[in-house]
Amino acid sequence: MRLGINSPVVTAVPGVHSPWERTAGIEELGAVAEAADRLGFDHLTCSEHVAVPVEVAEQRGGTYWDPLATLGHLAARTRRIRLATQVLVLGYHHPLEIAKRYGTLDRVSGGRLVLGLGVGSLEEEFRLLGAAFEGRGSIADDAIAALRASLSRREPAYRGEHFAYEGFVVxxxxxxxxxxxxxxGRTPRSLRRALVHGDGWVPFGLPLERLREMLDAAPVPEGFEVVLSAGRPLDPSGDPEGTADRLRVVTEAGATLVGVSLGAESAGHYVEQLEALAKIADLGADGEARA
Incomplete structure (x- = not known):
């Protein structure tokens, strides 16, 4: 098991974020990132939404920092921790746009990029950006294949159902x-997509029992990441036993990598929570939990 951080500040999902995050900025986020890097956590996350309808923001939140700008800044303040988009919406971008922008992030971070990718579900945002909502699953599958063929190449070439290009330098x-x-994703299809095209699966909004059933029905290969959320914000300083129990339950559900949110009263308190969590999990310099 390894532990990653569902980054504070960069989103404001009702019921998950803490009051201090509302007025926090890049310095507070940077201090958290530096501490997570020092303590051996696996990754930091940043999600993507361009514009959220007002009524939707009441449930999902309306604050979403841009992942490229945010992770680019954090790359300069850290040395080891991985930088994960969780997730980019594939339908909002041409594959070579992602290859160029996030390939640059991989370069400047010294090879620490993880691309979390999703099909997307917010129809109003698709319409706003001029992206196709109907058929987005097929488009996403083709975009993932195009990315895999292109991301690490100077002269990418790809020909698929929705994307075709060659003769360009990236x-x-x-x-x-x-x-x-x-x-x-949260469906069996998303898991199949991950097994065919990806290196890991990041489900959301599913009970752990259902996740265990889905993983049992589709055994994953060696090295495949199952990135499960620990759920509600943890309090490792105030409730170390409950925190340890929650990590154990999520791991038993099939997680190879647990994404955690932490309750805190300030950025300084958040760093203290990270330090307490690292002790509970007995993290090593390589990010592996010893416990």
Missing amino acids: EPHAVQPRVPFWIG
């Missing part, structure tokens, strides 16, 4: 020979 490009793809 420089800089990703330095990792194979950038990890984590596929988001």
